Amino acid sequence: MAAFLAFLLLLLLSYGAGSIRCEATLNSTADLLSLMDFKKHITEDPTQAMSSWNASVPFCQWTGVSCSRRHPGRVTALNLFNLSLSGTISSSLGNLTFLKELNFSSNHFSGKLPPLNHLHRLKVLDLRHNSLRDTIPEGLANCSRLRVLDLSSNSLVGEIPTKLGLLTNLSSLCLSINSFTGTIPPTLGNITGLNYLSLQINHLEGSIPRELGKLSDLLSLTIFMNNISGRLPNELFNLSSLQTLWLTDNMLGKEALPPNIGDVLPNLQFLSLARNMFEGHIPTSLINASGLWLIDLTNNNFYGQVPSYLSELANLSDLYLAGNHLEASDNEKWLHAFANCTLLQALNLARNQIKGDIPSSIGNLSTNLQYLNLGVNHFVGVVPPSIGNLHGLTSLWLSKNNLIGTIEEWVGKLRNLELLYLQENNFTGSIPSSIGDLTNLIQFSLGKNSLDGQIPANLGNLRQLDRLNFSYNNLHGSIPYNVGKLRNLVQLDLSHNNLDGNIPSSFIKLQKLKHLDLSDNNFQGIIP
Numbered sequence: 001m002a003a004f005l006a007f008l009l010l011l012l013l014s015y016g017a018g019s020i021r022c023e024a025t026l027n028s029t030a031d032l033l034s035l036m037d038f039k040k041h042i043t044e045d046p047t048q049a050m051s052s053w054n055a056s057v058p059f060c061q062w063t064g065v066s067c068s069r070r071h072p073g074r075v076t077a078l079n080l081f082n083l084s085l086s087g088t089i090s091s092s093l094g095n096l097t098f099l100k101e102l103n104f105s106s107n108h109f110s111g112k113l114p115p116l117n118h119l120h121r122l123k124v125l126d127l128r129h130n131s132l133r134d135t136i137p138e139g140l141a142n143c144s145r146l147r148v149l150d151l152s153s154n155s156l157v158g159e160i161p162t163k164l165g166l167l168t169n170l171s172s173l174c175l176s177i178n179s180f181t182g183t184i185p186p187t188l189g190n191i192t193g194l195n196y197l198s199l200q201i202n203h204l205e206g207s208i209p210r211e212l213g214k215l216s217d218l219l220s221l222t223i224f225m226n227n228i229s230g231r232l233p234n235e236l237f238n239l240s241s242l243q244t245l246w247l248t249d250n251m252l253g254k255e256a257l258p259p260n261i262g263d264v265l266p267n268l269q270f271l272s273l274a275r276n277m278f279e280g281h282i283p284t285s286l287i288n289a290s291g292l293w294l295i296d297l298t299n300n301n302f303y304g305q306v307p308s309y310l311s312e313l314a315n316l317s318d319l320y321l322a323g324n325h326l327e328a329s330d331n332e333k334w335l336h337a338f339a340n341c342t343l344l345q346a347l348n349l350a351r352n353q354i355k356g357d358i359p360s361s362i363g364n365l366s367t368n369l370q371y372l373n374l375g376v377n378h379f380v381g382v383v384p385p386s387i388g389n390l391h392g393l394t395s396l397w398l399s400k401n402n403l404i405g406t407i408e409e410w411v412g413k414l415r416n417l418e419l420l421y422l423q424e425n426n427f428t429g430s431i432p433s434s435i436g437d438l439t440n441l442i443q444f445s446l447g448k449n450s451l452d453g454q455i456p457a458n459l460g461n462l463r464q465l466d467r468l469n470f471s472y473n474n475l476h477g478s479i480p481y482n483v484g485k486l487r488n489l490v491q492l493d494l495s496h497n498n499l500d501g502n503i504p505s506s507f508i509k510l511q512k513l514k515h516l517d518l519s520d521n522n523f524q525g526i527i528p
C-alpha cells in the first residue's frame with residue numbers, strides 16, 4: 001500500500017503541470033486511477049506498447065495519452081491504434097470525463113463495451129477491428145457530442161439501440177461486420193447531419209425506414225449482406241448528396257428502379273444492388289449521375305436491351321450486369337458504345353439472353369479492360385481475332401455459348417490472362433503452342449469443345465496453373481512430360497479424350513493435386 005501511494009505521489013508530482021490547484025489535482029488523480037485500472041485489464045501487449053505507462057514517465061506522456069492544455073492532467077485523447085493489445089476495456093475509462101477521442105481500433109480487445117455515459121465531451125469513439133461482444137450499452141446515447149462512432153468489425157449482438165438516434169451530432173455511424181439483429185431504427189433519421197451510415201454484414205431485417213430520407217447530407221449508405229426486404233422507400237431518392245448506395249445481398253426489390261434515379265441522385269458514384277430482386281429496365285437517367293464509376297446490378301431481374309447508353313458515363317470503370325434477362329438486338333451497337341469508355345476495367349454480361357455474333361469491334365474496347373465475362377449467353381459464330389488486342393485482360397469468360405472456329409489466332413496474345421474459361425462451346429482446331437506464353441494463367445478450361453491435335457509440350461511453362469480442364473474434346477497423342485512441372489496444380493481433368501501412351505512419371509511431382517481425372521482415354525502401362 002505504501003509503495004502504491006509513493007508511486008501515486010511520484011506520478012502526480014511528475015505530470016509537470018504548472019498550477020496544482022486542489023480541484024485539478026483531484027480530477028487528475030481520478031484520471032490517473034482510471035488509466036492504471038485500464039492498464040490492469042490489458043492481458044497481452046506483445047509490442048510492449050504500454051511499457052511507457054510507468055511511474056518514471058508523467059502519465060500525460062504515456063503512449064497514446066494526450067492531455068488538456070487548459071486543464072493540466074486531464075486526459076483528452078487515448079489513441080492506442082493497431083498495437084496488438086488484448087484484454088477488456090475497463091469501465092474506469094468512463095471516468096475520463098475530459099476525453100474527446102478514444103481510439104482503440106485494430107487491437108484484440110474483447111468483452112463488453114463499458115458504459116461510457118459520463119463522457120459528455122467525447123467526439124470520437126473508434127473501436128473498429130476488435131473482438132468486442134454483447135450489446136451496445138444504451139448509455140452511449142448520452143455521449144451527445146459524438147461525431148464519429150465506429151464499432152465495425154467486432155462481435156456485437158442484439159438490436160441497434162433506438163437511442164442512438166439521439167446522437168444528433170454524428171457525421172459517421174459505422175456498425176458494420178457484427179451480428180446485429182432486428183430492424184434499422186427509424187430514429188437514425190434524426191441524425192440529420194450524418195454523412196456515413198454503414199450497417200453492412202449483420203443480420204438486420206425488415207425494410208429500410210423511410211425516415212432515412214431525412215438524412216439530407218448522407219454521402220454513403222451501405223447495408224449490403226443483411227436480410228433487408230421490401231421496397232426502397234421513395235424518401236431514399238431525396239438523398240441528393242448520396243455518392244455510394246451499396247445494398248447487395250439482401251431481399252430488396254420486386255419493383256423497378258425509379259426512371260429518374262440519375263436525376264434525383266446526381267452525385268451517385270457507386271451503385272451496387274446485386275443479388276436482390278429488382279426488375280424492369282435499367283434507367284437511362286443513370287447517365288445524368290455523371291460521376292458513376294461502378295454499377296453492379298448482378299443477379300436481379302432486369303430486362304431490356306444491354307444498356308449501351310451507360311457508355312456515356314465517362315468515368316465508368318466497373319459494369320456488372322450478369323444474371324439478368326438482358327438481350328441485344330445489335331451487338332455491334334453496344335460494343336461500339338462501350339469502346340468509348342476508356343476507363344472501363346470490368347464488364348460482366350454473363351448469364352443473360354444475348355444472341356448473335358461477337359463483332360470484331362470487341363477489339364476496340366479499352367486496353368484497360370481487365371475482366372470480360374460474356375459466358376452463359378447465346379453467342380454464335382467465330383470469336384473475332386481482334387479480341388487479341390485486349391492486352392489488359394486478366395480474366396476472360398466465353399464459356400457456355402455456341403462459339404465455333406479456332407482459338408489459335410488470338411489466345412496467345414492475351415499474355416496477362418490469369419483466368420481463361422472457354423468451356424462448353426464448339427471450338428475446333430488444335431490447342432496452339434502459343435498458350436505457352438500465357439505464363440500468368442492460374443485457371444484454364446477448354447472442356448466440352450471439339451478441339452483435336454496434341455497437348456502442346458510448352459503447357460509446362462504455365463507454372464502458376466492450379467486448375468486445368470481439357471476434358472470432353474478429341475485430343476490425342478500422349479501427355480507431355482512437362483505437365484509434371486505444373487507444381488501448383490490442384491485440379492487436372494483430361495478425361496474424355498483420345499489420349500494414349502503412358503501417364504508421365506513426372507506426375508509424382510504434382511504434390512498439390514486433389515482432383516485428377518484421366519478417365520475415358522487410351523492410356524496404358526503402369527500408374528506412376
Ligand SMILES: *[C@@H]1O[C@H](CO)[C@@H](O)[C@H](O)[C@H]1NC(C)=O
Nearest residue numbers: 022023024026027028097098
Ligand atoms: C473536478 O473536481 C471538482 C472538485 O472535486 C468537481 O467539483 C468537478 O465536478 C470535477 N470535474 C469533473 C469534470 O469531474
Ligand SMILES: *[C@@H]1O[C@H](CO)[C@@H](O)[C@H](O)[C@H]1NC(C)=O
Nearest residue numbers: 030033034037092093094095
Ligand atoms: C470511477 O468513478 C466511480 C464513481 O464516479 C468510482 O466508483 C470508481 O471507483 C471510479 N473508478 C476508477 C477506476 O477510477
Ligand SMILES: *[C@@H]1O[C@H](CO)[C@@H](O)[C@H](O)[C@H]1NC(C)=O
Nearest residue numbers: 050051052053054055056057
Ligand atoms: C518507463 O518507460 C520509459 C519510456 O518508455 C522507459 O525508458 C523506462 O525504462 C521505463 N521504466 C520502467 C521502470 O519500466
Ligand SMILES: *[C@@H]1O[C@H](CO)[C@@H](O)[C@H](O)[C@H]1NC(C)=O
Nearest residue numbers: 047081082083084105106129
Ligand atoms: C498494423 O500494424 C502492422 C504491423 O505491426 C501492420 O502490418 C499493419 O498493416 C497495421 N495495420 C493497419 C490497419 O494499419
Ligand SMILES: *[C@@H]1O[C@H](CO)[C@@H](O)[C@H](O)[C@H]1NC(C)=O
Nearest residue numbers: 079081103105124126148150
Ligand atoms: C484512429 O487512429 C488511427 C491512427 O491514428 C487513424 O488512422 C484513424 O483515423 C483514427 N480514427 C478516427 C475515427 O479518427
Ligand SMILES: *[C@@H]1O[C@H](CO)[C@@H](O)[C@H](O)[C@H]1NC(C)=O
Nearest residue numbers: 115117118138139140141142
Ligand atoms: C443519460 O442522461 C440522462 C439525462 O442527462 C440521464 O437521466 C440518464 O440516466 C443517463 N443515462 C445513462 C445510461 O447514463
Ligand SMILES: *[C@@H]1O[C@H](CO)[C@@H](O)[C@H](O)[C@H]1NC(C)=O
Nearest residue numbers: 143144145146166167168169
Ligand atoms: C453539436 O455540435 C455543436 C457544434 O459543435 C454544439 O454546439 C452542440 O452542442 C452539439 N450538440 C450536442 C447535442 O452536443
Ligand SMILES: *[C@@H]1O[C@H](CO)[C@@H](O)[C@H](O)[C@H]1NC(C)=O
Nearest residue numbers: 165166186187188189190211
Ligand atoms: C426521432 O425519430 C423518431 C422516429 O422517427 C421520432 O418519433 C422521434 O420523435 C424523434 N426524436 C427526436 C428527439 O427528435
Ligand SMILES: *[C@@H]1O[C@H](CO)[C@@H](O)[C@H](O)[C@H]1NC(C)=O
Nearest residue numbers: 201202203204205225226227
Ligand atoms: C436471413 O434469413 C434467413 C432465414 O431467416 C437466414 O437463414 C439467414 O441466415 C439470414 N441471413 C443473414 C445474412 O442474416
Ligand SMILES: *[C@@H]1O[C@H](CO)[C@@H](O)[C@H](O)[C@H]1NC(C)=O
Nearest residue numbers: 213214233234235236237238
Ligand atoms: C423530398 O424533399 C422535398 C423537398 O426537399 C419534399 O417536398 C418531398 O416531400 C420529399 N419527398 C419525400 C418522398 O420525402
Ligand SMILES: *[C@@H]1O[C@H](CO)[C@@H](O)[C@H](O)[C@H]1NC(C)=O
Nearest residue numbers: 311312333336337338339340
Ligand atoms: C463516343 O464519344 C464521342 C465523343 O465523346 C461521341 O461523339 C460519340 O458519339 C461516342 N460514341 C458512342 C458510340 O457513344
Ligand SMILES: *[C@@H]1O[C@H](CO)[C@@H](O)[C@H](O)[C@H]1NC(C)=O
Nearest residue numbers: 404405425426427428449450
Ligand atoms: C461442333 O462442330 C463440329 C464441326 O463443325 C460439328 O460436326 C459438330 O456437330 C458440332 N457440335 C456441336 C455440339 O455443335
